[in-house]
Amino acid sequence: MSNPPTKVPSHNPLPNKERVKLPRQRVPEQEPQVRAHNFQEVNLGFPEEQARQESLRCIECSKPGCIEKCPVSVDIRAVIDLILAGDYLGAASKVREDNALPAITGRVCPVDDQCESGCVLGKKGEPVGIAYLERFVADWERETGQFGSPVSAPATGKKVGLVGSGPASLACAGDLIQMGHQVHVFEALHELGGVLVYGIPEFRLPKEIVRHEIHVLQRRGVVFETNVVVGKTVTIDELMQDEGFDAMFIATGAGLPRFLKVPGEHFNGVYSANEFLTRVNLMRAYRFPEFDEPLYPCTDRDVIVVGGGNTAMDSVRSALRLGARSASIFYRRTLVEMPARKEEVHHAKDEGVHFEMLVNPVEFLGDEKGNLTAVKCIRQELGEPDDSGRRSPVPVNGSEFVTPCSVAIIAAGTSANPLIQSTTPGLATTKRGYISANEETLATSKPGVFAGGDIVTGGATVILAMGAGRKAAKSINAYLTGLVVVPN
């Protein structure tokens, strides 16, 4: 997948010592006080001139740390040079060689752990705004409507079924159709895109962008069928035996919400982040009554969100936009350990989200009607590092306190949805219920069946899911052309 960085003649007129003096461009954003009350995109993206200015900062390293740190090794240095050459479409195509959904990753990649963390400029000052540039070229391509469908290989007559329509499947579909196979995607929900549409809110990733990518795939011949829960509506075996699918790719995500298993979680007003975000994003409850989906009221009430990941940030910022009087993050570790993207944490702070660190709920309290009234928490202190290398929180005896709130959203992680595993004989799973797949080939224990994305790794990132989709496409192609694919 990873291309060796190509040497390109530089289009940067500045000497290196001038480049490093240039300040990082600030991306235009909606003002915090304004955006805290609407669901429109917060980050407005670089205009052309700023994209060029930011590109000028890159010193074109001979061993680019940025590329090393990108999970799919996008040839960032070459992309930046193409921007400087004014060839934005060429730059977009360059990104697409390794990354099928650049308008999406340019918005949601956790760059502080990935590409930007490897940028040499970050050692002394601020790294190049790589994601912003990636987004710029992808948006340019989409907005100018110049996206040329790549020519597909001649039809092979082979049929591949993909389960789920999240980033893993979308990337896989793009590659398989290019290779000349028939591609049919099955999705359980009524809308396509997986977490990109039901989880990540409009203000961070407009649905229009996801829809565009899906249209492009449709135009290229990928067939999408919504309202099919594989394992319920039809099984993997039935698809392969009765409907003629030659291979299958399972990318069903890590869909099950984890609750805290503390008393009172049944009270009205206690939500899993999955339900809260699904109601808000997929069902557009933020536009009630224009849309029918109701939401337990947040307006003028106190909302707390338990957790410290992207899901928690998305929930708390959504609550704020729904008119919450106060919206708080309750996290059992500290800001340093918080897994959310740094940009989202900053955005949340600017918008007025309150952060309560080192606390853990022990009980939810409610009234006689069953409505949530408060949460009882215990304070934590950090002890020894655990398996993940993070210092694990330890409760402080006698430190319990009660905070009134009307809505509590639990963003404590997810686990594997067992629907397919339990209805597919011969499909091996891990101890925690995820599908076992060979790391290199993504082949499962069942011949012709491949799996990737969150259903294999557990909750991870968009770019890793997409990378898995592309890896699977390669193996599936090999399998369909009669090569031996190492199974798990």
Next chain:
Amino acid sequence: MFEIVEARTLARGIKLFVIEAPRIARKQKPGQFVILRLDDRGERIPLTIADADATAGTVTIVVQAIGKTTMLLSMLEAGDSILDMVGPLGKPSEIENFGTAVVVSGSVGTAMAYPTARELKRAGNKVISIVGARSKDLLVLEEEVRAVSDETYVVTDDGSYGDKGLVTDKLKELVAAGQVNYVLAVGPVPMMRAVANLTAPSKIKTMVSLNSIMVDGTGMCGGCRVLVNDSSQFACVDGPEFDATQVNFEVLMQRNNMYREQERASIERLQADPEAELKRIRDSVHSHECAAEAAAVSHE
């Protein structure tokens, strides 16, 4: 798109629909349900599969109009289409030869319990159906139920048909006679709770079908959670049928009231201009049909 091939009113506010859905028709088992959505702005609601014809590729649902979505659905006719329908969801009813099985149902619950009663009969049970309704004009599928039951008792609250009283009066007699091995109750929560309380002392295996509020129906949101044996269970994947003695009915009722205010507002909006809402869902279905065609053509 799922075309309605037949639509007819069964009783006051209760309508039956036969809908083309070949995949669901092939797979469904008694006790399972579908989730449907009428238009782009609609919510997703669960409805039990009351019958199915695998050869014709159709499923039957029976709907009681109680809120915005069910009222709108009830305005549709044969020839209309449902935008989204997914299923079969939930675990099928447990079917075995228990001996004597009593199926207790109230109003629209009769349509939900009917396929299970039929399967219980096929499995060799002596099936006794107790069908309840507030009054005669709310009774559905009486003939169908009689056809698959060894004995059928009809009770109405107001005595307008059958015996006057509650389904539990009849059940109490049967339990007292000591002949009952299995009970399934499907209907309003207070009715199911009364059945649970009634059979608990005798230790007769009793199942209830819980109608909690759902969104996705695949275990993804946890909104449908019910307290069973003091732990959270997801009605859409762990149920909808649960052991009656373990169910916390109080919590179920409280959770079902969660959106009462919004539901009332939605009904008012619908009633202000039902024709406009109906047009909206028909337009929405139509535009999806056009988009699907366009996608197919652009690839040719």
